[in-house]
Amino acid sequence: MPEQITPALRMTAVNRAYHDGSRLVTVLDGLELLVMPGEKVAIMGSSGSGKSTLLHVAAGMDLPDRGDVAVCGQSIGSMPEPQRTRFRARRIGLVFQDYNLVESLNAAENIELVCWLTGTRAEPGRLNALFEKLGLEGLLDRRPDQLSGGQQQRVAIARALIHQPALVLADEPTGSLDQSTAEQVLAVLSQTVSELGCALILVTHSDAAAAHCDRILALRQGRLGDRNAGCSGRLARRRLDRAGRRSRCSRSPPIGPDSDRPIQPTRARPRSAGLGADHPLAGPGTNAAAGIART
Numbered sequence: 001m002p003e004q005i006t007p008a009l010r011m012t013a014v015n016r017a018y019h020d021g022s023r024l025v026t027v028l029d030g031l032e033l034l035v036m037p038g039e040k041v042a043i044m045g046s047s048g049s050g051k052s053t054l055l056h057v058a059a060g061m062d063l064p065d066r067g068d069v070a071v072c073g074q075s076i077g078s079m080p081e082p083q084r085t086r087f088r089a090r091r092i093g094l095v096f097q098d099y100n101l102v103e104s105l106n107a108a109e110n111i112e113l114v115c116w117l118t119g120t121r122a123e124p125g126r127l128n129a130l131f132e133k134l135g136l137e138g139l140l141d142r143r144p145d146q147l148s149g150g151q152q153q154r155v156a157i158a159r160a161l162i163h164q165p166a167l168v169l170a171d172e173p174t175g176s177l178d179q180s181t182a183e184q185v186l187a188v189l190s191q192t193v194s195e196l197g198c199a200l201i202l203v204t205h206s207d208a209a210a211a212h213c214d215r216i217l218a219l220r221q222g223r224l225g226d227r228n229a230g231c232s233g234r235l236a237r238r239r240l241d242r243a244g245r246r247s248r249c250s251r252s253p254p255i256g257p258d259s260d261r262p263i264q265p266t267r268a269r270p271r272s273a274g275l276g277a278d279h280p281l282a283g284p285g286t287n288a289a290a291g292i293a294r295t
């Protein structure tokens with residue numbers, strides 16, 4: 001019998017509703033999603049359609065009212081909160097529109113924070129390879145306020161990938177960047193995710209960004225469907241042409257200045273100062289309550 005491959009993410013009949021005053025607003029309504037290891041899926045949809053909610057539920061930061069969410073075959077809804085937070089920290093990488101770097105830590109410390117939170121240790125070889133891939137050599141001792149937006153997002157991507165998660169969830173990761181920087185950051189995110197074999201779910205409004213993915217889905221009325229369903233053949237073709245033209249223009253980011261000495265990952269446990277209880281990386285299993293900025 002052929003060996004069964006465990007999906008990186010399986011969302012089954014997921015429902016999530018919120019109270020808006022006395023009104024109950026259903027955001028996810030019987031949503032189904034299957035993402036296999038190494039697969040890249042773009043999710044598009046109008047503002048307020050529930051894209052961030054979907055990612056929060058996929059990451060176990062928010063629980064569905066009904067339905068099941070399994071990451072790497074493990075149902076996260078049934079885990080007690082500290083276990084779910086630890087599981088998320090180990091198996092999931094998160095990238096946000098506004099980077100969410102800790103201002104008081106330098107780039108290397110921000111990245112290593114994940115290892116500290118998960119109690120893991122990244123091999124120096126892997127750290128160096130990742131920094132090089134993301135063009136971060138020479139920037140590692142800079143604090144976020146000494147980095148451009150594109151550089152900060154590359155640090156955030158390194159932080160999301162350093163522990164080789166099975167699933168990377170990116171919520172409009174280039175929403176704060178200009179078009180050319182956005183293209184560079186996306187190209188490097190997409191390429192690095194492929195090289196590491198992670199599955200990626202990319203929430204985006206951009207056709208060019210979505211073109212980096214294997215599948216493009218649209219979130220409408222609480223469910224996922226084919227992005228081009230319901231639009232004319234001509235509009236669908238125009239969208240594909242536009243996305244193709246833009247993605248052909250994409251280039252890898254410039255690699256930072258070569259350093260003579262090998263990059264030394266900081267060994268010291270990063271100062272926890274600045275990692276407030278509302279920081280997305282924090283959680284009960286990591287000494288603080290989980291939270292996430294909505295975009």
Ligand SMILES: Nc1ncnc2c1ncn2[C@@H]1O[C@H](COP(=O)(O)OP(=O)(O)O)[C@@H](O)[C@H]1O
Nearest residue numbers: 018027046047048049050051052053054294295
């Ligand atoms: N914690 C919450 N409490 C109440 N309503 C929420 C909450 N989170 C999201 N919503 C509502 O759910 C809907 C979808 O939000 P969101 O997932 O952020 O959409 P998108 O990311 O697609 O813009 C919005 O109407 C939003 O106001």
Ligand SMILES: [Mg+2]
Nearest residue numbers: 051052294295
């Ligand atoms: Mg959002």
